[in-house]
Amino acid sequence: MGREKLLNALLREAEELTANEAFTVIAPYYDELMAEVPYSYWVDYIHKITKHLGHSFETVLDLACGTGNVAIEFAKRGYRVVGVDKSEAMIREAIRKAMMQPELKLEFYCQDISELLLPMKFDLAVCLFDSLNYIIEPEALKKAFKATYDVLKPKCYFIFDMNSEYALEANLFTQNNLDSDDRLKYLWISSYDSETKLCRVDMYFQLQLEEGKILRFKEVHYQRAYAVDEVIAYLSDVGFKCEHVFDAYTFKAPTRRSTRIYYVAKRL
Numbered sequence: 545m546g547r548e549k550l551l552n553a554l555l556r557e558a559e560e561l562t563a564n565e566a567f568t569v570i571a572p573y574y575d576e577l578m579a580e581v582p583y584s585y586w587v588d589y590i591h592k593i594t595k596h597l598g599h600s601f602e603t604v605l606d607l608a609c610g611t612g613n614v615a616i617e618f619a620k621r622g623y624r625v626v627g628v629d630k631s632e633a634m635i636r637e638a639i640r641k642a643m644m645q646p647e648l649k650l651e652f653y654c655q656d657i658s659e660l661l662l663p664m665k666f667d668l669a670v671c672l673f674d675s676l677n678y679i680i681e682p683e684a685l686k687k688a689f690k691a692t693y694d695v696l697k698p699k700c701y702f703i704f705d706m707n708s709e710y711a712l713e714a715n716l717f718t719q720n721n722l723d724s725d726d727r728l729k730y731l732w733i734s735s736y737d738s739e740t741k742l743c744r745v746d747m748y749f750q751l752q753l754e755e756g757k758i759l760r761f762k763e764v765h766y767q768r769a770y771a772v773d774e775v776i777a778y779l780s781d782v783g784f785k786c787e788h789v790f791d792a793y794t795f796k797a798p799t800r801r802s803t804r805i806y807y808v809a810k811r812l
């Protein structure tokens with residue numbers, strides 16, 4: 545199907561498509577969609593940060609782990625890893641992948657970050673790929689920080705990334721792969737409201753199935769922009785000390801045009 549035809553089909557059907565919740569229908573295809581995401585490089589970066597901090601660790605908690613890509617990457621490096629995510633469909637994928645690699649020390653639980661109930665305490669917690677922007681109520685974000693604080697051992701670290709307000713304002717989520725040969729096509733349209741700091745992304749997908757069949761579906765995602773000072777204040781409200789804020793994948797402070805920001809918080 546040509547680009548114009550595909551675009552029209554997606555948009556024409558858009559109104560009729562059910563607006564599914566985020567990370568439900570897409571879950572079985574999430575890894576296909578994220579095939580180019582450099583998870584291993586992200587875990588290398590976290591290692592560089594922990595090395596810089598002089599923090600050694602054996603256990604890792606991957607918050608909002610999705611289909612488990614970050615968790616699996618840590619587990620492959622010998623760590624004992626627990627992943628949690630509130631989406632049952634995403635956790636199902638993570639468990640399926642873990643079962644195929646029984647040699648890894650990996651467990652997954654379907655839980656909300658703000659209400660963690662875990663059997664152990666951890667040396668390191670991470671939360672990557674703007675997952676915390678999905679917590680759109682500041683009070684819920686504080687609750688998530690408090691729950692994370694409570695499952696970390698003293699003097700241990702919570703390292704996470706967030707999309708910046710600049711990224712959400714610039715509508716960086718408006719993107720598509722309609723010109724690609726991928727069997728999973730997507731068309732994402734985002735709009736940002738500077739009053740509520742909410743970015744709404746309408747995500748349309750088209751999957752080419754076997755025998756010429758086509759599956760079209762839609763998910764609606766909301767992310768909230770949090771200012772750096774706001775995040776640091778929430779962390780300190782629950783007892784963390786935010787030791788570093790980095791422009792992603794560097795050791796430099798973020799600039800006005802940083803799109804992804806890393807926070808390094810220490811549990812006191």
Ligand SMILES: C[S@@+](CC[C@H](N)C(=O)[O-])C[C@H]1O[C@@H](n2cnc3c(N)ncnc32)[C@H](O)[C@@H]1O
Nearest residue numbers: 567608609610629630631656657672673675678
């Ligand atoms: C962009 S995906 C990232 C997944 C994974 N971290 C990765 O790097 O592939 C965001 C994930 O955050 C999860 N999530 C959002 N809010 C959450 C919450 N309050 N508690 C647990 N998981 C949450 C979603 O279900 C989704 O799997």
